[in-house]
Structure formats: C-alpha cells, structure tokens
Amino acid sequence: PSPLDLVVIPGDGIGPELVDSALQVLARVAALDGFEYRLTTVDAGATAYRRTGRALPDGALERLRAADGVLKGPVGLPDVRHPDGTEAGLLGGLLRTGLDTFANVRPMRLLPGVTGATRHGPGEIDYVVVRENTEGLYLSRGAGAATPHAASDQLMVTRVGTERVVRYAFELARGRMGAAADGARRVTCVDKSNVLRSYALFRRVFDEVARDYPDIGTEHLYADAAAHELVARPQTFDVLVMENFLGDILSDLGAATVGGLGMCGSLNAGTDAAYAEPVHGSAPDIAGRGLANPVSQILSLALLLDHAGRTSAGDRVRGAVESALSRGDFELGERGQPVRGTQSVTAAVCENLRPG
Ligand code: NAD
Ligand code: IPM
Ligand code: MN
Numbered sequence: 001p002s003p004l005d006l007v008v009i010p011g012d013g014i015g016p017e018l019v020d021s022a023l024q025v026l027a028r029v030a031a032l033d034g035f036e037y038r039l040t041t042v043d044a045g046a047t048a049y050r051r052t053g054r055a056l057p058d059g060a061l062e063r064l065r066a067a068d069g070v071l072k073g074p075v076g077l078p079d080v081r082h083p084d085g086t087e088a089g090l091l092g093g094l095l096r097t098g099l100d101t102f103a104n105v106r107p108m109r110l111l112p113g114v115t116g117a118t119r120h121g122p123g124e125i126d127y128v129v130v131r132e133n134t135e136g137l138y139l140s141r142g143a144g145a146a147t148p149h150a151a152s153d154q155l156m157v158t159r160v161g162t163e164r165v166v167r168y169a170f171e172l173a174r175g176r177m178g179a180a181a182d183g184a185r186r187v188t189c190v191d192k193s194n195v196l197r198s199y200a201l202f203r204r205v206f207d208e209v210a211r212d213y214p215d216i217g218t219e220h221l222y223a224d225a226a227a228h229e230l231v232a233r234p235q236t237f238d239v240l241v242m243e244n245f246l247g248d249i250l251s252d253l254g255a256a257t258v259g260g261l262g263m264c265g266s267l268n269a270g271t272d273a274a275y276a277e278p279v280h281g282s283a284p285d286i287a288g289r290g291l292a293n294p295v296s297q298i299l300s301l302a303l304l305l306d307h308a309g310r311t312s313a314g315d316r317v318r319g320a321v322e323s324a325l326s327r328g329d330f331e332l333g334e335r336g337q338p339v340r341g342t343q344s345v346t347a348a349v350c351e352n353l354r355p356g
Contacts, residue, residue, distance in 0.1 A: 003036035004308055007067040009275075012045045012089065013282025014292040015073025021294035021346040022071060022301045025317060028353045029305070033313040040067070045075030046089020046282075055089050061098045069304045070275035073297065074282040084146055093141045095275060096133045101268035102161065103168040104131035105303065106251045106279055108234070113325030114259035114332060120234065122326075125258055127237035128176075130169040131247025133268060135161045136198075138244045157198040157243065162205040168269070169241035170213040176238065186217035190226045190242035190250065202243055223250070230254055251279050260336025262293025265300030267307060274307045276300035290341045293332065295321055298349060320352035327352070 008023070010016040023039070030037055042060050049055045055075075064070050072091070080089040095101070106129040112122035140153035166189075173185050189206040191199035203220065210218045221229065223246050230237070230250060234257050242250065255264045261280035268275050278296035286292055298321060306314035324330055329348035331339040338345045 001035070003038045004030075004310070005066070005068045006037055006039055006304075006308075007064055007070045008039050008041050009044050009070065009072040009075070009091075010041065011073030011075040011282060012047050012077050013074060013284045013287040015045070015075060015282055017288070017290060017292055017342055018278065018294045018297035019071065019073040021342055022297040024346050025298050025320075025349055025353070026071075026301055028350045029313045029316050029320075032316065032353055032355055033310065035310060035313070044091055046077035046080040046087070049089040050077075050080055055091055056094050056098075061094075064095070064275065065099060065273045067273075069308045070273070071297075071301055071304055072275050072277040074278055074280060076282050077284060086142075093138065096138075096268055099268070099270055099273035099275065100134065101270035101273060101275065102132065102134045103165050103269045104133040104247060104266060105129075105172070105269055106131060106247070106254070106264060106266045107299075107303075108251075108254040108258050108264065110234075110258045111263070111322055111325050113322075113328065114263065114336075120257065124235045127234065127254075128172060128239050129247055129251045129254060130165060130172065130239060130241045131251060132161065132165040132242065132244045133247075134244075136244030136246075155196070155198045155243070155245070157202050159201065159205055162202050163209055166206050166209040166241055167212075169239050170209060170216055173216050173239040174213070184217050184238065185215070186219055186238040187213075188219040188221055188226070188237060188240045190221050190223050190240055190246055192223050192246075194222055199243065206241070226250065227253060231257060255279055259332060260293070262296050262332075262336045262338075263299070265296050265298070265303055267300070267303040269307065274304065276304035276307075286337075290343060291337060292342050293336055293338050294342050294345050295349075298346075316353060317349075320349045324348040324352040 010019045044056045076090045082088045110125035137155040139156040144153040193200040193203040255261045264279040302314040302317040330345045
C-alpha cells in the first residue's frame, strides 16, 4: 500500500508543542503497526495571518482535501483581530465549510488515573458529542449586521444539514457497544425547541431520522437541562447530537468532567475530507513553556488513524494513553495539567506503545 498522506497544521500558541508530541506518538505507532506515512506541513492560523495577511494559504484547501487526513493543532490568538472585533486567525469556518466536514465528533471519556477534577469513577463517563459543524449560529460568521450600536447574527438550521448530522450520530451509536452505564444505545437530541423555530426544525428532523433506527433509543433534552445532566449524571449518555453553537459550549463543559480540556480530542468529518484537532484552543496563557497536556492532540491523532482505516493503530494509541495514566507513568494536576510537563506525557505514552 502507498504511504499514508497526512497534512499537519502546527497552529498557534501551544499548537506546535502538542503537534510535535503527537508526531512522536505517530512515529512509534507506525513502526509498531507496520505502515508508512508522508507528512506535509501547512502554515496556517493567526501567526500565518499576521505574517501574510491570510489565515490559510492559497491552494491549501485542495491539498487538504487530497490528503488521507489532516492533523491540526489549535489556532487563534486573541490579539489578532478584524476591525469588527472578531478574530482573524481562526480556521474553523474556512476548514469546516471549505472541506464540508459536517460532523464534529467529540468523545468524552473519563480515563482511569484521572482523579483531580471529577467526582466520577473511571469508565463511568463515556459518550460522544456530535456537533453540527457547518450551519446553526455559525452560518452567520462574517455575515450578520453590525453598527456601533447594535449587532445581530442569525441561527440557520436546514433540513439537509440536520438530516446528515443526525444520521451520522445514529450510525455512530449503532457502531458503539452501548457505552452508557445501563448498556443502552441511545441518541440524545439537544436543542431549545421550546423557544426557537430553528431548533424546532432540528428536533422534527431528528424524530424523522430516528424512525430509520428502531434499534437505537432516543431522548430529547432542552439544552439548559442537558448542561445540568452532563454534570449531574454524565454516566447516562451515549451519543448526543446538537446544533453548532450548543455543541461548542457543551463539549467544553463535558471536558471539565473528564479531566479538563487537555483530555479531549475531536474529528471534523465529512464525506470527502477529515481533520482532527483538540477541542480546546491555543492556550496563550501557557504557550511555549512545555506545560500543556498533549493527550488532546494524541487522542485526536487516534481518531484520525481510525478515520484513515488504521483502527488498530488508533486503538493502540488510546490503549497506550490509558495504560500510561493508570500505571501512573504520568500524572495530572487539579486542572488536568501534566505535573511534569508536556514531554513527560509524550514519553510515557510512547513507552506504553509496545508490540503485541
Ligand atoms: P483555550 O481552550 O485555549 O484555553 C482555556 C483554558 O484551558 C486556558 O486556561 C488554557 O491554559 C487551558 N488549556 C487548554 N488546553 C490545554 C491543554 N492541552 N493543557 C492544559 N491546559 C489547557 O481557550 P481560550 O483561551 O478561550 O482561547 C485561546 C485561543 O484559542 C483564542 O484565540 C480562541 O479563539 C482559540 N480557539 C481555537 C480553537 C481551535 O483551533 N479549534 C478552539 C478554541 C479556541
Ligand atoms: C472550537 C472553537 C471554534 C468554534 C472557534 C475557535 C472558531 O471554539 O473548535 O470549539 O467556536 O467552533
Ligand atoms: Mn470551542
């Protein structure tokens, strides 16, 4: 087989440190699993914007689309802004719309060895947030109306856009072993259909799609109640599907229950392209000091390997993170930061990648 064609976007802030860590893990797992890969680096994000006036270089989308997968570090710097006040160095809109990666898959798992920031036990939390990734409130990006006195954005939900992401969530639930504590396979629809028409359409389409999946249970929660339940009873969830903006917020909330943002990777998946990135941002407050938790980027790599058909490699990477953590080969502090720094985690994960 030809080598896996991977594109790497190191990103801003802690991005380059995390991507470097994930690439060490990739080198090791590829050797163990017996596959070859080729890396191309694309410079994109806020630093690139500051240097060139563009967050994403010309021709990059075509290159990304042609690749087997893209591993992206977090991008964005709070002081790189457009005149309207929004950030200029972000790639979310350009990549998610440009590559039509309509499903943002954000697994939330509480791993053995994570103790500080949670009152739940290992294995108790294991669900996936499927965030609609191309419309909802984010369709307003760069549109909307703004004067110095008032500004508005529009939340747009379409039948086509909802149907494909809901179907993705049901297929994902079918493929899972019923990870919720009661063993059930279930998709939870999260919305505010009690108040807003856009969310009412989202729920209606959800119910229509659900009829094609009689083997999968369903549940509806309003987003405010969902926020409560995700903290109070996270063990009851399996797969959740929701509009873009709700998914953005509730996935950071979920991260707080599984050891912090540094534990959460994600995959932006479409029909023709995919890219993996941490759920969190570029963490300028700790950038360049070797303090960040690279597990988010390493678990993103695992999702990318799954997507590229290398599921045994993906499983190996997840297994190595788990065994390193549970053996105490690296330790996380109260807020999920590695006690002995980024490289201590990378080394421990690589060390736990063993033949067999
Ligand atoms: P953030 O997620 O970067 O940081 C929030 C807090 O979590 C900070 O205290 C940070 O130090 C901590 N944190 C995040 N990741 C960590 C890790 N791996 N290990 C240890 N601690 C970690 O959010 P923010 O500060 O609101 O945003 C910073 C920048 O990132 C902004 O420019 C924002 O627009 C951008 N952003 C980008 C993405 C992306 O590229 N996908 C996602 C979110 C935010
Ligand atoms: C995320 C981020 C992005 C989003 C920003 C940086 C555009 O918060 O990927 O979760 O809001 O989608
Ligand atoms: Mn976010």
